[in-house]
Amino acid sequence: MATNKKHSKLEKNHSDHDELLIKDALFVRDKGCLRRVKFKNILWLKGDGNYTTLVTKDKVYSLRNILKEFEAILPEDEFVRIHKSYLVRLDKISTISPKEVTIEMENVPVGRTYYQKLIHGINKLGSGA
Numbered sequence: 001m002a003t004n005k006k007h008s009k010l011e012k013n014h015s016d017h018d019e020l021l022i023k024d025a026l027f028v029r030d031k032g033c034l035r036r037v038k039f040k041n042i043l044w045l046k047g048d049g050n051y052t053t054l055v056t057k058d059k060v061y062s063l064r065n066i067l068k069e070f071e072a073i074l075p076e077d078e079f080v081r082i083h084k085s086y087l088v089r090l091d092k093i094s095t096i097s098p099k100e101v102t103i104e105m106e107n108v109p110v111g112r113t114y115y116q117k118l119i120h121g122i123n124k125l126g127s128g129a
Contacts, residue, residue, distance in 0.1 A: 022036070024038055024039055024040070025037060025038040025039060026039070026073060028054065028061050028063055029063065030061060035061075037054065037056060037061070039074060039075060039078060039079075039089075040078075040089075041056045041057065041058075042054060042055070042056055042074070042079075042089055043055045043056060043057060043088070043089055043092050043103050043104055043106075044086060044087060044088040044089065044092075044103055044108050045067060045070050045086065045087045045088075046067075046085055046086055047066060047067025047068075047084075047085045047086070047087075048085065049066075050064060050065075050066060051063065051064055051065075052065050052066065052067050052069075052070055054070070055106075057104060067085065067087060070087060071087055074087065078090060078091070080114075080117075080118065080121070081114060082101060082108065082109075082110045082111065082114045082115075082118055083108075083109050083110055083111040083114055084111055086108055086109065088101060088103060088108055089103070092104065096110070096118065096119070096122070097110075098110065098112075098115055101118075
């Protein structure tokens with residue numbers, strides 16, 4: 001029974017997305033108003049309990065939403081979970097190591113279980129890759 005409820009909720013979220021007026025951005029609370037943040041401007045997100053830190057090139061937002069909510073909204077072909085607490089924008093990654101990725105000169109940790117998925121999902125050249 002719980003599976004059916006969860007499934008129908010996912011279908012509702014998916015159908016809601018088709019009806020959205022703005023499909024390339026989300027709005028976040030910032031100083032009493034809703035501020036538009038385009039998906040392409042998001043560098044990464046860090047979950048910490050009931051809060052998520054959303055990082056763009058220009059600003060950092062602390063939001064009262066869990067990371068899983070953002071994971072459901074953000075385009076899965078543009079964002080990937082690399083750690084239990086981090087989602088990153090794929091086209092912003094400049095370097096990858098087993099312990100971290102670099103995005104805009106900042107190091108973001110990579111979890112062991114997520115590293116293999118990340119490595120298998122990219123093109124690699126060279127014997128050391």
